[in-house]
Amino acid sequence: MSSYDRDTLLAPMRSTGGKYWGALAATILALLVFGYFYTQMLMEGHYLTGMDSQAEGGVPWGLDIGAFAWWVGIAHGGIAISAGTRLLKKDKYEPIARIAELLTIVSLIMAVTHIMFDLGAPDAVFQTVLNYPLSSPLIWDVTVITVYFLMSATYLVLSMRQDIANLRASGDLPGALAPLYSILTIGYSDAEEEKMDSMLWWMALGILALIGLLSGGVIPWLFNLQASQPGWFGAIQGPAFITSALASAIAAVVIVAAIFRFAYGWDDLIDDDIFAGLGVILALLSLSYLWVTLHEVVEGSFYGPAAVAEFEHMLTAGAFSTPYLLAVGGLVLATAYLCAQAIMRKSAVAGTVVASVIIVVAILAKKTVYVAGGLAHSNYALQPTGVYEPTVFEYANLLGTLALVALIYIVAVKVIPIVPVTNLESGDTAGSTEVES
C-alpha cells in the first residue's frame, strides 16, 4: 500500500478553509430551520405532523419511520467497509475506513432520533426503555440497535488507540482536548498491537454477523410480523431489508468519501480505484434489491390474496404509484449505469457519485412508501383506506438529522484523525497481524 505524508493526512485537523466555513454555515442554517419547526411541534403538539389521524384514513407512521429504517441501513456501510478491510485484507479501502466507521455511529444516533420524532415528546424514548415492553418488536429493535451502536462505537475507539497515542506523543493533537484523548487511550502500551488486532478482528466478525441479524431479521420483524398489514406481512421482507440496507449503506459511503475527496483535494488518497470498487459492490447490491422488489410486485399481481393484490395495485397504479415508480425507476437507471461501468471496466467518479445519490434517495422514498402504504391499506375493518403526504414538519425532521450528521463530521475532523494516520503513513494495513483463532 502507498504511504502518505502526515501533512496530507492531518489536513482536516490543521486547515480550516473556505469550504469548511461554508459547510458549517449551511449546516447551522439547516439546523435553525429544523429547530423552528421542531419547537413548533413541541409547543403545539404532535398532531401538527398529521400522524394522529388514523381513524380518518391517515397513517400513524410515515417519513419518520421510513427515515429510521433508512438510517439503520446506512449505518451498515461504514462498519461493513471497515470490517471487510480488516477481515478480507482489502487494504485499498483503508483511507475511507474511519470516515465510514463514523458514518455508522452517527447514522444509528439519527435512526433513534427519528424514533423520538415519531413518538412525539423527547421523553417518550426514555419511558419506553424504562417500561421495556418485552412483547413489542419495537423494543427488540431498540435493544439490538443499542448493542450494534455499542459494538460499533467500541470498535471505532479501539481502532483509533494506536493513532491517537502516536499523534499525542508527536504533539499533533490539540492540547485542549487532552482529557478526551486520555480516556480514548486509557491503559495504552506499545506492546498491545497484536492483542488489539486480534480483538478488532473478532469485533469486525461479530459486527458483520449482527448486521445480517439486525437488517435481515430484527428490523423487518417490526413490519413483517403484522398480519393486519398485507403490504408488510411475509418472509420476503428479510431479504428486502438487508439488500436495501446494504445498497443504501455503500451508496452513502461513496457520497461521504466523495465529499472528503473534494473538500481536502484527496484525489490520490481516496483515489478512483476506491470509487470503482465501491461502484461494483453497489451495482451487485442494487441489482439484488431490484430482484427482491420484483418478488414483492409479482406476489401481489399473480392471483395473490385480494388484500395483497390491492396493496400492490396501490403501489404500481394507485395512490402511492408516483413516488413508488419514481423510486424504482431511479434504482433501475442507477443500477444499469453502475452495471455498465462494471462490465466495461471503465469508471467515472462523478457518475458513481450521482448514481449513489439516486440510490440513497430512491431507497428512502421506497421505504417511506412501504411504511405509509402498508398502514394506508390495512386489514382492520374499522380503519378506512388511508392517504399520506409528508408534512413540512416531517421534512424538517429529515433536514435536521442530515444537518446533525454534517455537524458531527465538521466537529469530528477537528478532534480525531479522520483517516488512520499511522497505517497510511507507514504503508501498513489494518489487521496485518495474523489472528490466533
Added chain:
Amino acid sequence: MSLLTGPILIFGIVLLPLYMVILAWFIGGPSDAKLPAIGVGYMVGFGVLALVGLFLAQVLYSVIL
C-alpha cells in the same frame, strides 16, 4: 406468541455475536485480560452515556415545557 418469544429471539439468538466477541476477547490469544476488560469498559461506558443522554433529554423537556 408467548411473552418469552421476544427475549429468546433477541437475547438467545440475535445477540450471539456479542457473546462470541466478548468470549473470544478473553479466551482467545494472545493471552491478556487487561485489554478485553478495557474493551468491555468502553462498551459499558457508551451504554451509560446513552442512558444518561436520554434521561437528560427527559429532564430538559419537562423543565422547558
